[in-house]
Amino acid sequence: MNQDNSRTSSKKASEFPLFTVHDDPKDAVVASHKLLIRAGFIRKQASGFYTQMPFAVIIQQNIENIIRDEMNKAGAIEVKLPVLTDAELWKTSKRWEVMGSEMMRMTDRHKNPFALGPTHEESMTTLAASFLKSYKQMPLNLYQIGLKYRDEIRPRYGLIRCREFTMKDAYSFHMDDESLDNTYQKMRVAYKNIFNRCGLQTIAVQADSGAMGGSASEEYMVPSEIGEETLLVSGFEENDYKSNSEKTEFIPSYSYEKNKSTADALKVETPNVKTVEEVAAFLKADIRNFIKTVIYENVETILICFIPGDRDINEAKLKNISGQSEFEMASSETIKIITGAIPGFAGPFGLPVKHGQKIIVTNQDESNTQKIEKEVRIYFDRNLESRGNLISGGNQNDTHCINLQEGRDFSIPENQKNLDLVLAREGDLVPNHPEKKLLATKGIEVGHIFKLGYKYTQAFKLTVLDKNGKAHTPTMGTYGIGVGRTMATVVEQNHDEKGIIWPSSISPFQVYLTGIFKGDEQKAVIDDLFEKLVNLGLKIYYDDRSENPGVKFNDADLVGFPWQFTAGKNFINSGEIEIKNRRTGEKTMASLDSIDKFIKDNLMI
């Protein structure tokens, strides 16, 4: 009998109960959230915290084991780090402040600060530093599967965005970029295999790699209406361009007018019209000839950005260009100080401040307001270069300027040429393939692989001796997969109006056996069938409740195991079992004698 552990053994409903519920929970809006709760896989404990019920525990184990198998095959080594992390770790990497209120913090009895780990670069680098001494020990790829805590601003969609979630996180250490790339490529293969084996269709897209260097980064996205990322692709085939919109280079499918201004710059009154759209309508001008001004600030800097009037700014690109990882829209106060006008009338012509200038502004940080000095930085998008007949704010209330000429009325500095600040969108040209246009789709991120570089090895002073006996700082890669999110997105991709349809690779059971019987005598016949099926090696869930048949059929569809066997009066009278494929709905009849072959042909994986 298959009684070795819960992952491989068969169960009876009378001993291993269902937790299905009749109604959709009122706070659920997406399919995976509704179905996982209705089918009794999860229960909400608090916002962003979920209990896993018995079936979900098995699914999670199945997904984890697929991940383990592929990671181990790719040469990674599993460890387990503490979830609770000492504040010292985060202070060393300067992330104690950067992480802000996203980290769940606490103190121990001695008043020492700790945080529940939102990620483990610090812990893993510290661990590696404790034993990595020689180039001979590398490359090394360490991973763990464990809980992460992030105090999300807005948990939502059930398991898709939680405050406590299980993640597989791996960190690799290398002597050089070539070795890093080698492991990175292995992880690409492993990730493809992992998601394929989980029955999850993903697309790998180019991702923004953040402020720490132009290294490679790929996100594994599940295409979905409810996705929080916008993806831009040239198609969905192997060699098509696929990118996160944050990362996508902006190449317009139309051309911006390059005529020189024939008239001098001129101020015009534009009372109470502020947005580019309003001003364009007011002046009856083409929105593409406008310069849109966007102003951000943080505690150190004020970032003034000029972009084409018909487009939006890409903040991820600005972060990379400016090196500032955090900023927000500048306050009205700040805008008045730097432009001399209320918001809505800023522009490059006659702007009272210069790039690099230090300026005193009021900093309204929480409760206390104080005067602090900030550095002004000015950035121009490349699509403004050499253009004339431009229109922008006049740095004066209710005033705009027309006939502006780049190089005459304002100039893009030489060291700032070719900056790309615009958020690309559907219809723009595909980078390197100007004959194609980008298509937009939404995606949920389930995995991310990333060449990290030296940030943590430097911060934690991790060095090893190279062949020449000289100290060398290794480079790192990091590779994450959201385990619970994988479970949820599988449901998003695999369900119908009746319930979930689990891929057999991660399904808690292969077969849902519905017994329909009157009285103990008939039940005994079907109990006996269950034992025989278990002995054939099937992982089977036997609904032996004395409910009405409809209740059991509905539960079988809802919990979504891939095959449904029904044994009722046909079985009792003539030994016929009905077999239904949950996904296709296809039904066949089999006798106990012929079922062995059916199982070998269809159910053994």
Added chain:
RNA sequence: CGGGAUGUAGCGCAGUGGUAGCGCAUCAGUUUUGGGAACUGAGGGUCGCUGGUUCAAGUCCAGUCAUCCCGACCA
């Protein structure tokens, strides 16, 4: 943190200032068993919390907490 909404039985929801309700679920009994059964009976409530107005508050007012949805973070 801004904008919007909701908190009433385990779940889903009604509720007009004047007796706390419905459906499902639960428990007991009888019948029923191939697509969410029927009947009879029973149990289950600090109406989120605190304060106020009123002869009287689930209902009106103020505050507060929680949850969800829309925007900035992320696996």
